[in-house]
Amino acid sequence: MSLIASEEDLSDFRSRVLERGRELYRDLPWRRTRDPYQIWISEVMLQQTQVARVDGRWQRWCERFPSPDALAAASSADVLEEWQGMGYNRRALSLWKAAAMVSAAGGEMPCAYRDLLELPGIGPATAAGIRAFAFSLPGVYLETNVRSVFIHELFPGVDGVSDKDLVPLVERCCPPDDGNPEDDPRSWYYALLDYGAHLKRTIPNPSRRSSSHVRQSRFEGSHRQKRAALLRLLLAQDGQSEGGSLEALTTELSDAEVKSGRPPLSEGDVLALLEELEREGFCHCFGGIWHS
Numbered sequence: 001m002s003l004i005a006s007e008e009d010l011s012d013f014r015s016r017v018l019e020r021g022r023e024l025y026r027d028l029p030w031r032r033t034r035d036p037y038q039i040w041i042s043e044v045m046l047q048q049t050q051v052a053r054v055d056g057r058w059q060r061w062c063e064r065f066p067s068p069d070a071l072a073a074a075s076s077a078d079v080l081e082e083w084q085g086m087g088y089n090r091r092a093l094s095l096w097k098a099a100a101m102v103s104a105a106g107g108e109m110p111c112a113y114r115d116l117l118e119l120p121g122i123g124p125a126t127a128a129g130i131r132a133f134a135f136s137l138p139g140v141y142l143e144t145n146v147r148s149v150f151i152h153e154l155f156p157g158v159d160g161v162s163d164k165d166l167v168p169l170v171e172r173c174c175p176p177d178d179g180n181p182e183d184d185p186r187s188w189y190y191a192l193l194d195y196g197a198h199l200k201r202t203i204p205n206p207s208r209r210s211s212s213h214v215r216q217s218r219f220e221g222s223h224r225q226k227r228a229a230l231l232r233l234l235l236a237q238d239g240q241s242e243g244g245s246l247e248a249l250t251t252e253l254s255d256a257e258v259k260s261g262r263p264p265l266s267e268g269d270v271l272a273l274l275e276e277l278e279r280e281g282f283c284h285c286f287g288g289i290w291h292s
Helices: 007-024 036-045 051-064 068-073 076-083 089-104 113-117 124-135 144-154 163-173 185-202 223-237 246-259 267-279
Strands: 284-286 289-291
Touching: 007 144, 007 163, 007 185, 036 051, 036 089, 036 124, 051 076, 068 089, 076 089, 076 223, 089 223, 113 124, 124 185, 144 163, 144 185, 223 246, 223 267, 246 267, 267 284
Parallel strands: none
Antiparallel strands: 284 289
């Protein structure tokens, strides 16, 4: 479906992207390191989260858990507590589980694509990002800003652009690591990210013309919001002999729901949420008291 296919056209496209990347470069904290662990943390934090929210939280995380060994040695409650406010608590739990695997294997983050994909929570884009930004290795790093640039530049006016159309182009355009720091996988993908972020601020988001674009569902009042609120209560009340009882948790969560203009929850509703969180490893019950 691409409107261009020749190597000459792709070369012109790459030149435009690199030029815009130099103009729009963002000196972000996680770009000042090649530590694969720290880059991994930044990649996970930046998923569906604004850069401004990650800046500050990333530094605090890396100070508290400076290595895979340190993260693996922490309790799940400490990890979830540090993650609060970032959304999608499953990501924090996956980080913790993956760190335990890395620590057990010697504490060094792998760089092989297949090895990275074996770690919980690391998918193709995250693996490619770690390889590009930590090791400057080529790969297909297809995330929303990268997708925006390719659709804007190569598919003008086209709706329903699939990743099957994009992946071969992303692969062809990614340079090898031949010692040129101004055009290696690391600098190339930074240019795409910064140009893509600029496009999303200045024109209708091109990635919405992707067939994979899904409009994010409303968070307030959703099942996900209630889970997150309940987990925050568990983290805040951990260690209190009576604070984590089903009755107490139901009262606090219901009060919060009512204050937000929503109906209260029954003990059955809250128990179902707790059991769901327990199955996923977020909490456990001992002697009738729930703990994170």
